[in-house]
Amino acid sequence: MSTIPAIKGVDETQATQRARTPGGVIHEWLTTVDHKKIGILYITYALIFLVIGGVEATMIRIQLAVPDNHFVSPQVYNRLFTMHGTTMIFFVAMPIVFGFGNYLVPIMIGARDMAFPRLNAFSFWISAFAGVLLYFSYLGASGLYAAGSAPDVGWFAYAPLTAKVFSPGHSTDYWTLAILLSGVGSIGTALNIVTTTLCMRCPGMKLSRMPLLVWIYLVMGGLVFVTISPLTAAQIMLTLDRYLGSHFFDTQAGGSALLWMHFFWIFGHPEVYVLVLPAFAFMNEIVPVFSRKAIFGYPAMVAASVCIGFISLSVWAHHMFTVGMGAAGNTFFVFATMVISVPTGIKIFNWLATMWGGRLIFATPMLFSIAFLFQFLIAGLTGIILAVAPFDWQLHNTYFVVAHFHYVIVGGILFALFAAFYYWYPKIVGRMMSEKIGKWHFWLFVIGFHLTFDFMHIPGLLGMPRQIYTYEADRGWGTLNLIVTIGVLFQAAGVLVFVYNLVRSYYVGKMAGPDPWDAWTLEWSTSSPPPDYNFAVLPTVKSRRPLWDLKHPEDPDSDYEL
Amino acid sequence: MSLCSKRQSAGWGKSLAPWMSRGAACGALALSLEARADSPMTLFSPADPQAQSIYGISLFVLYITLGIFIVVAGLLTFVLIRYRQRPGDENREPAQIYGSNQIELSWTVIPILIVVTLFLTTTRVILGTEAIAKPKGALEVTVVGHQFWWEYHYPKLGIVTANELHVPVSDEEHPTYLEVTSADVTHSFFVPRLAGRMDVIPNRVNEAWIDPPTPGLYLGQCAQYCGTQHARMLLRVYVQPQADFDAWVKAQQQPARQDFSSDRTAAEGEQVFMHNACINCHAIAGTVATGRFGPDLTHLASRDTIASGAVPNTPGNLRQWIDDPNSLKPGCLMPSMHLNAHDLDTITAYLSQLR
Incomplete structure (x- = not known):
C-alpha cells in the first residue's frame, strides 16, 4: 500500500455525501448520465444475465450428461441453447465490456465524463430493454409450440429456418428485435467511446501516451461500427422477409441462404474480437502492475491491436468452409485467418516479456491473468487448427468448435473479466475484495473450466455435432460428456463464490484507499470511489505512466519515451 | 538486454524438460485417440483416401500447434517460477524495460514463417479435394436433405430411396459423386470416416465425392442445426462389393410388390x-x-x-x-x-x- 505524493492537478478530496432517501437513490440511478454509474449499471445488468445464461448452460449439460437422456424435450433443449448463446454474447459479454469501458475510459484519460452523457444513458437503457424483450418471449411469444415459445433457431439463426414457413409464430421476431435494439445501444456506446478517446484526453495525453486499455477500446469501438451495421441490416431484411413478402433469404422464391451466413458472420467474427480485445486491454493494465514492470513493447502492442482490428474484418468466411465456396474462396480465408495469429502472438510474447525479469505478485487479479495467458494460448492454437480448412471440414459444427470458442470466451474473456473485477473493484466500491475467497473462486473455476472445456474437445474429434439434444449410446461420447457436465458444477460453485465475494466485500471489505495496487494509471490518482467529477482539476501527464513519474521523480518514464 | 544473457538461456532448457515429457504424454493421448475403434464417427480412423488426406494434414497441424504450445507454455512456466516475488523482495522495483525492436521483429517473423508453411500445406489438400474434375466412371447420386431425413436419387439407375445410402467399393477412377441440395432448410452431410462434411443448402447444389476402398457400414449424421429433430437425422452409408451393389440396384429397380394373394x-x-x-x-x-x-x-x-x-x-x-x-x-x-x-x-x- 503506498501513498501518492501530493500532486498538482489531481484532486484527493472526498465527494460530499448527501443524505438520500431510497426513492431518491432509485431516481438517481434511473436518470443518471454519469459514466461511472452507467458503467456499474451495465456491469450489474450483465451479471444478472450471466447467471441466467449459466443456468441455461447447466440445464444443457445435464441433458447431455448421458446418452438418450430425457431431462428436457428437444423443443425445450433447442430454446435453451438458442437463448444461452444469444444471452451470453449480446446481454452478458457486450454489456460487461461496455460497462468496464464506460467506467474506465474517461477516468484513465483524465476526463470528467464521456463525450455524450445522455447518449450513453440512452444506449444502456435501450440495450437493457432488448434483454428484457428477449426473455419476455418465454411469456409472450406464440410459436411452434403455442404461447411461451422462446426463440429456437440457434444463436446464428441460419436462414431459411427463420422463414415464416419454418418458424411460424413470433418467437423468431422477439429474437430479431432484441438483437436489433441491442445493436442500437452498442453503436451508441461505441460512438461515445471513440469520440471520448479522440476528443476528451487531458493535457499532455497524446495518443502515444494513452494507456493501452484506452487504445484497445478505441479499436474495439471502430470495429463495433463496422460489424453491428450488417447485423442490423440483416435483421431488417429478415423482418421484411417474414412480414412484407420480400425474398432476401427466402430460398423457396429464389432467395439465398448463403446471403444470411455472410451477413451474420461478417458481424460474427469481428464480434469475437470486439469481445476479446477488451480482455487484452485488461491484461495490458494488470500484467505490468503485478509484474512491477512497464509493458514491454508499447508501440508493438498498439500496432498489433490495430492490425487485429483490420484483419478481423477479412476472416468471416472461415465459418463457411463447408458451404461449398470452392478452392479459391477457401484458400483466401485460410490465409487471412492464419495471418491474424501473428499480431495475436505478438501480444502474448509481449506479456511474457513484460513478466520476464519482473517481480510477479500472485494476487487474485494476477492469478486470473496467468490462467488467461495459458488458456488463451490454447484457444489460439485450436483456432489455427480450425483455420486449416480440410481439418475444419471434419471439425466444423462439432464439439471441438464449441470447446474452442468457449476456450476463447470463458478461458479468455471471462477469466480476464474476473481479473478486472478483482483489480478495479476497490476503485469502484472503495473496498477490497477478499483475497481468501478470491482464491477459492479462482481454483474452483479453473478446475471446473478445465474439466469442462478440455474434455469437450475430444467428443468433437470423435465426430459429435453441436446443437443435438441427445446422442446414441453406440457413438462412444458418453463418458466424456459426463466429465464435461461434472466440470460445470465446479464452475457454477465458483461463480456463486464470486457473487458472494462481491456482495460481502461491499459491506465488510477492507478499505482500499486511492491506490491499493501501487499502480500507475490515472484512475488510481483519485479517491475510491471517485467523486462525480472524477478530477477537481484536470491532470496533466508527461508519460504513459503518470503515477510512476510521481512516485519515482528520480527516474521518470518521460525520460525514455520517444 | 537481459533476455539474451547466457545464464538465462541455460534456464530455458531446464524449464523445458518437464514440458517435453508432458508433450510426449499429449502425443500418447493423440495415439490413443487414433486407436479408438469404439467411436464410429471418429476422424482418426479414415476409411477413404479423402478422409485419409485430411487425417494426414490434421496430424501435421496438431503436432505443429503442440510444438508451439510446449515452447510458449514452457517459457511462461519458467517465467512464473523464476520471477515470482520472494520473501524480502517486496520493496525492490525491478529494472524497467520498455521494449526491443529486434526481439519484436523476431517474434513477428518466426510466426509468419510458420503461417506460410501451414498455409501452403493446407492449400495443397484443398486443391487436391476441391479442384479436380469428375472422372467419367463416377456413380452419380443426388442427396436431398429434408427436415429430418435424407432422400437419395440415383438418376442414371432410376432409383429413389431414403436414409440409407448404398455405394459400391470404389477407386480413384470410379468414385461416387454426390450432388447435395435441400428441400427445405440448411443441413449438412457428414460421414467423418469417408470425407469432410458438405453443407446441404436449399436453392443451391454442392458437390462432394467419396471413393471408399473397403466395404462396411459408415455412420454419420446431419451436422447443421435444422430444427427440432436435428439430433435424430442420422446417416448410414453402406459400402458394398460391386456384385452385392449390383444385386441391390436390381432389387431397388423393381416396382413394389403388389401380389398379396397369399397374405x-x-x-x-x-x-x-x-x-x-x-x-x-x-x-x-x-x-x-x-x-x-x-x-x-x-x-x-x-x-x-x-x-x-x-x-x-x-x-x-x-x-x-x-x-x-x-x-x-x-x-x-x-x-x-x-x-x-x-x-x-x-x-x-x-x-x-x-x-
Whole structure:
C-alpha cells in the first residue's frame, strides 16, 4: 500500500455525501448520465444475465450428461441453447465490456465524463430493454409450440429456418428485435467511446501516451461500427422477409441462404474480437502492475491491436468452409485467418516479456491473468487448427468448435473479466475484495473450466455435432460428456463464490484507499470511489505512466519515451 | 538486454524438460485417440483416401500447434517460477524495460514463417479435394436433405430411396459423386470416416465425392442445426462389393410388390394405406401413392432402420412409428393418423412385405 505524493492537478478530496432517501437513490440511478454509474449499471445488468445464461448452460449439460437422456424435450433443449448463446454474447459479454469501458475510459484519460452523457444513458437503457424483450418471449411469444415459445433457431439463426414457413409464430421476431435494439445501444456506446478517446484526453495525453486499455477500446469501438451495421441490416431484411413478402433469404422464391451466413458472420467474427480485445486491454493494465514492470513493447502492442482490428474484418468466411465456396474462396480465408495469429502472438510474447525479469505478485487479479495467458494460448492454437480448412471440414459444427470458442470466451474473456473485477473493484466500491475467497473462486473455476472445456474437445474429434439434444449410446461420447457436465458444477460453485465475494466485500471489505495496487494509471490518482467529477482539476501527464513519474521523480518514464 | 544473457538461456532448457515429457504424454493421448475403434464417427480412423488426406494434414497441424504450445507454455512456466516475488523482495522495483525492436521483429517473423508453411500445406489438400474434375466412371447420386431425413436419387439407375445410402467399393477412377441440395432448410452431410462434411443448402447444389476402398457400414449424421429433430437425422452409408451393389440396384429397380394373394393381412393393409392420407406424402412405385414430402417406401422392408436411423426396422417399431411417430422422434413432421389397432396391424404387415 503506498501513498501518492501530493500532486498538482489531481484532486484527493472526498465527494460530499448527501443524505438520500431510497426513492431518491432509485431516481438517481434511473436518470443518471454519469459514466461511472452507467458503467456499474451495465456491469450489474450483465451479471444478472450471466447467471441466467449459466443456468441455461447447466440445464444443457445435464441433458447431455448421458446418452438418450430425457431431462428436457428437444423443443425445450433447442430454446435453451438458442437463448444461452444469444444471452451470453449480446446481454452478458457486450454489456460487461461496455460497462468496464464506460467506467474506465474517461477516468484513465483524465476526463470528467464521456463525450455524450445522455447518449450513453440512452444506449444502456435501450440495450437493457432488448434483454428484457428477449426473455419476455418465454411469456409472450406464440410459436411452434403455442404461447411461451422462446426463440429456437440457434444463436446464428441460419436462414431459411427463420422463414415464416419454418418458424411460424413470433418467437423468431422477439429474437430479431432484441438483437436489433441491442445493436442500437452498442453503436451508441461505441460512438461515445471513440469520440471520448479522440476528443476528451487531458493535457499532455497524446495518443502515444494513452494507456493501452484506452487504445484497445478505441479499436474495439471502430470495429463495433463496422460489424453491428450488417447485423442490423440483416435483421431488417429478415423482418421484411417474414412480414412484407420480400425474398432476401427466402430460398423457396429464389432467395439465398448463403446471403444470411455472410451477413451474420461478417458481424460474427469481428464480434469475437470486439469481445476479446477488451480482455487484452485488461491484461495490458494488470500484467505490468503485478509484474512491477512497464509493458514491454508499447508501440508493438498498439500496432498489433490495430492490425487485429483490420484483419478481423477479412476472416468471416472461415465459418463457411463447408458451404461449398470452392478452392479459391477457401484458400483466401485460410490465409487471412492464419495471418491474424501473428499480431495475436505478438501480444502474448509481449506479456511474457513484460513478466520476464519482473517481480510477479500472485494476487487474485494476477492469478486470473496467468490462467488467461495459458488458456488463451490454447484457444489460439485450436483456432489455427480450425483455420486449416480440410481439418475444419471434419471439425466444423462439432464439439471441438464449441470447446474452442468457449476456450476463447470463458478461458479468455471471462477469466480476464474476473481479473478486472478483482483489480478495479476497490476503485469502484472503495473496498477490497477478499483475497481468501478470491482464491477459492479462482481454483474452483479453473478446475471446473478445465474439466469442462478440455474434455469437450475430444467428443468433437470423435465426430459429435453441436446443437443435438441427445446422442446414441453406440457413438462412444458418453463418458466424456459426463466429465464435461461434472466440470460445470465446479464452475457454477465458483461463480456463486464470486457473487458472494462481491456482495460481502461491499459491506465488510477492507478499505482500499486511492491506490491499493501501487499502480500507475490515472484512475488510481483519485479517491475510491471517485467523486462525480472524477478530477477537481484536470491532470496533466508527461508519460504513459503518470503515477510512476510521481512516485519515482528520480527516474521518470518521460525520460525514455520517444 | 537481459533476455539474451547466457545464464538465462541455460534456464530455458531446464524449464523445458518437464514440458517435453508432458508433450510426449499429449502425443500418447493423440495415439490413443487414433486407436479408438469404439467411436464410429471418429476422424482418426479414415476409411477413404479423402478422409485419409485430411487425417494426414490434421496430424501435421496438431503436432505443429503442440510444438508451439510446449515452447510458449514452457517459457511462461519458467517465467512464473523464476520471477515470482520472494520473501524480502517486496520493496525492490525491478529494472524497467520498455521494449526491443529486434526481439519484436523476431517474434513477428518466426510466426509468419510458420503461417506460410501451414498455409501452403493446407492449400495443397484443398486443391487436391476441391479442384479436380469428375472422372467419367463416377456413380452419380443426388442427396436431398429434408427436415429430418435424407432422400437419395440415383438418376442414371432410376432409383429413389431414403436414409440409407448404398455405394459400391470404389477407386480413384470410379468414385461416387454426390450432388447435395435441400428441400427445405440448411443441413449438412457428414460421414467423418469417408470425407469432410458438405453443407446441404436449399436453392443451391454442392458437390462432394467419396471413393471408399473397403466395404462396411459408415455412420454419420446431419451436422447443421435444422430444427427440432436435428439430433435424430442420422446417416448410414453402406459400402458394398460391386456384385452385392449390383444385386441391390436390381432389387431397388423393381416396382413394389403388389401380389398379396397369399397374405390377406398384407393385402388388407395395402388397401388401408391407399385409402388414407399416407399417399399424400409417401410414394410406392407402381401404386397410386406418389407423395414426395416423406421418404419413398417402395422397398422400405429392405432397410435396416426407420425414422432416419432413429430405431431398427422391426415390425414392432414400425407399428409404433405409424401409430405415433412422436413417441419415437418427438417433433418429427409425420403426423399420427389415429388408426385403430386392426388397421395398424395390417399396414405394418403390408409395409413389412415391401422388400
